[in-house]
């Protein structure tokens with residue numbers, strides 16, 4: 001029998017988008033230290049169900065840190081105190097007797113669906129606005145028919161590790177989606193396949209991001225500290241540069 | 254062209270660029286203004302001659318261009334930052350139970366507070382030294398002096414009289430702390446917002462900003478202190 005923890009959870013409960021919501025205190029006794037944070041919530045939910053209560057709604061899918069579905073703000077930090085996804089956070093990061101505050105990602109552009117689940121389709125609309133490359137249909141091109149310098153390939157890969165979880169928005173004091181947009185724009189701008197459409201892409205994606213009601217970056221760098229994939233705010237520097245260049249060219253041509 | 258300009262300003266990054274460009278202009282002004290102020294240490298003639306130079310440049314037109322330019326930069330900076338701040342607050346209607354911020358600074362979080370204090374200070378400062386409101390410790394005539402046979406404003410006397418009142422000096426010094434707090438975040442922000450820094454230079458830019466803020470703080474607060482302690486009289 002492995003070591004266990006007795007915790008007090010302060011969990012955000014909200015019936016639906018229209019409900020105001022409130023914190024509910026839940027006693028979490030006998031939680032194994034080896035459980036992941038989501039497994040801890042599974043245990044809590046089983047107990048709630050056994051008692052005939054409403055289980056806590058939360059998002060999850062792969063549970064191996066690659067899909068970006070899990071969320072939660074734990075003690076004020078998106079995905080909790082470790083720079084990883086909530087599904088990869090383990091209860092050994094907490095001490096016996098801890099009080100843990102669990103909230104949804106809070107942003108106007110991410111409305112709460114129920115309890116800890118939020119609607120992140122605003123990200124999908126940003127992607128739909130320009131997060132793609134236009135290619136002709138037909139047979140797949142031969143491998144290596146378009147050479148990509150190693151440094152650019154590495155850059156593109158760094159940005160492409162973004163799993164679109166939304167922790168950057170949750171962490172930003174202004175609920176800005178700049179790190180997400182910048183990673184997507186920077187990823188495609190780093191590659192010869194994406195470069196030709198950079199100007200159109202950056203304007204369309206930034207305008208969609210603004211229209212969705214995200215805030216504006218004021219250079220707090222909280223996003224890169226919270227990002228489970230360690231995406232650097234240097235991508236925002238680059239997006240600012242690309243945007244201002246594209247907007248200038250659009251204005252004068 | 255006009256529609257594109259308004260579209261640029263309507264975007265988040267466009268508004269930020271306006272804040273950064275006007276902020277950079279104000280940074281340059283703050284530095285130039287401080288170097289001018291420091292002429293006080295070279296005696297009455299140096300600073301009075303500098304004042305005359307500014308007033309006579311371009312037959313008296315230059316100072317008006319400068320004033321209009323500063324007013325425009327200041328106005329744009331304030332309108333854009335107030336709009337951004339309001340949007341940012343609306344983007345997170347409800348905050349978190351615990352503050353989990355890991356990397357930001359107090360300077361970055363209180364930009365609007367330090368900025369608006371600077372605005373209040375600038376209004377006071379213009380009334381105090383440019384318009385001379387409440388600065389009539391002597392007759393109007395005594396605020397003129399002779400320099401190379403010409404009648405000029407006695408800036409030196411005005412500054413010494415103004416700062417001899419300790420509450421005034423204390424207010425100036427406090428305002429400089431607020432300004433420099435603003436600059437601690439503002440200086441490096443200009444580079445990030447305009448896309449003019451890289452992974453390798455981000456740290457350097459940040460510390461250059463701290464250095465810049467320290468220079469402005471020390472340079473400007475030294476003057477009321479020097480007057481209060483009788484080093485300039």
Ligand code: HEM
Pocket residue numbers: 217218219269272273275276277279280283330331334335338361364365367368369370371372435436438439440442443444445446447
């Ligand atoms: C009148 C009062 C002022 C107000 C209300 C104000 C407000 C603000 C605010 C809210 C920001 C936030 C942007 C951010 O957090 O990144 C900002 C940025 C900045 N401010 Fe001010 N400010 C004022 C005066 C000044 C003055 C006098 C200076 C110059 C010395 C200045 C220089 C800057 C700079 C350099 C930035 C950074 C621009 C950027 O974000 O890229 N501000 N200001």
Ligand code: FES
Pocket residue numbers: 059060061062063064065066067068069070085086087088
């Ligand atoms: S559940 Fe897929 S990343 Fe956490």
